[in-house]
Amino acid sequence: MSKKLTTRSENYSKWYNELVVMADLAENSSVRGCMVIKPYGYAIWEKIQQELDSKFKETGHYNAYFPLFVPKSLFEAEEKNAEGFAKECAVVTHYRLKNDEENPGKLVVDQDSKLEEELIVRPTSEAIIWRTYKNWIQSYRDLPILLNQWANVVRWEMRTRLFLRTAEFLWQEGHTAHATKKEALEETKLIIDLYANFVENFMGIAVLSGLKSDSEKFAGAEETYCIESLMQDGKALQAGTSHFLGQNFAKAFDVKFADKDGKLDHVWATSWGVSTRLMGALIMSHGDDNGLVLPPKLAPYQVVIIPIFKSESELSDISDYVNPLIDEIRKNGITVKYDNRLNHKPGFKFNEHEVKGVPIRIAVGPRDLKEKSLEIFRRDKMQKKVLKFSDAMSEISFLIDDIQNELLNASKKHMDDNTSTAKSYDEFKEMIETGGFVLAHWDGTVETENKIKQDTKATIRCIPFDKKNPGKCIVTGKSSECQVFFAKSY
C-alpha cells in the first residue's frame, strides 16, 4: 500500500471541512458522534439520492415515510433483529419537561410524564414497517409491495467515526413484500446489482459483491448480500447491503396473504440500504493530498471558471468573453460555476476548488483575451494546459467522461493490485498484514472464521455468488466449496 489516505489521515480537516463537521452543539452535550453536513457535502448527498431514486423508480419502487419512533413491543417482535440492535438503541421514556424549582431558568424531566411504553428511536425500520404491512396485505393481489424510505436512523454505537459510523446517519432503506421466495430472492439480487452498478458507474468506486457469512449477516435476515470496496489504506468498507428476510418478519408480525387457491401463507420479505457512509467511501477512494476528488457525475458543479482580473472593468471584459462558453456548457448538460467573487484572489479560488474536488477548472485572464485562449485543469490528475478558446467545449465534454472513467479504472486497478490468493495459512497471515483482499478457501464453519479473526483481525468480507472452485480450507484442510474474500475492514 503506497498511500495511507483514510478518514483518520493527517489531512483530516482538509478532507472533510468542506463537507461536514462533527456536531459540537452544547457544553456537556451528549449529542455524541453526530455530524453536521455542510451545504457542499449535502449537495453531494443529494446527487446520490437523485440517482438512486431514479433507479429505484425504474425498477418499480416508490418512496414512502414511516415514523421515527418504534414502540418497544413492536421492536422486540422479531427476536433476532431486536437482539442484534438492543445494545445500541436510544430510548424515549418521557414526553415533557418542566421548570426546575431548585434551579430557576433550568428545566428538568417531568416525572409525571413517563410513558406507559418506551419508544425506541429507529435503528432501522423493519418493525414499524412490517406492523404497517400487516394491515395492507390480505391477498396475493396486494403484492408485491416495493417501498423505499429516505430517513435518518440512530444507532448508539460505542465508538463513532466520522462518516463511517456516526450515531445518527442518513440513509435509504427499502422494504419489500412478496408472494414467493423466488421473487424475494430476485429482488434481493436486483438491488445488490443496482447498488454495485451505481457505486461503480456513478461514484467511480470498484466493488466486489457477494454473500455475507452467517456471522456477518443482518440481524433477522436469512441471507445478506453486500458490496465491498477497498480503501486506499488497504482496508475494506461495506458500501451497501441487501437482505433476504425470508418469512421472519411476516411471522413476527403475523402478515399472511391468500394465494390464488385461497391458501394462507406468510409473506416473503427483503430490505436493503445505503447510507452517508458512501460519502466516506468516496473520500477515502478518490481523495489525495490536495483534498477531495469528485467524479463528474457526483460533483455539485462539474466545471468552475475563474476569471483573473485587476479591475472590475477587466472582469467585465472577461465575463463578456466567457459568457458564450458558459451558455454552451450548460446547453450540453454540464453544470458550471462562474466564480467571479471580488473578495477572493485567483490563487485562493484555485485552491478552494481543488480541496472541494471540482473535476474541471478553467482560468481566464487578460492574456487569454488577447490570444483567444484559456487554461483548463483536470483535478484527478492535477494537469493543466492552455487551449484555443474554440476548442474548449469539446475538451470539457471529453474530460467529463474521461475523468469519470479514469477514476473507476484507477479504483479497479487498486483493487486488482491489492487482491491476492493465499494457498496456506502462513501466506494468508502475511497477505492480510500487507492489506487488501485475500482470497482463500474456507471450510464454511463459524469456528474457523472466528479463529482467523482472532489470529489476524481479518473477516470474511464476501462469498462469491457462484461457488465454483472447490478446494481445501487453508486452516483446517477440510473441503471448501469456493474461495472467499477476506480483509481487515472498517
Place this chain on the structure above:
RNA sequence: CGGGAUGUGGCGCAGCCCGGUUAGCGCACACGGCUGGGGGCCGUGGGGUCGCAGGUUCAAAUCCUGUCAUCCCGACCA
C-alpha cells in the same frame, strides 16, 4: 464498556511537569495601503477566563477529585 491520550478566541496549537505580572502564537476576521496567471505583502485593530463542577491554596489554565465530550487501540457495528 476496558486501556491510552486530549479539551486554552472561529480553526490549529504553545503554556501545565516545577501554581505567581495584563494567558501567548499561527491561520482566519475588521480597517488602510501596496498588490493581483497558484492559498499575496506591510501596518493597525477586535475577539478567549483556559470543557464543566467541586476541592487544595494567600494565589489555579497549571495540583487533586468527579463529570462530559472528542480522538486512538480493543470489544461491537452500515
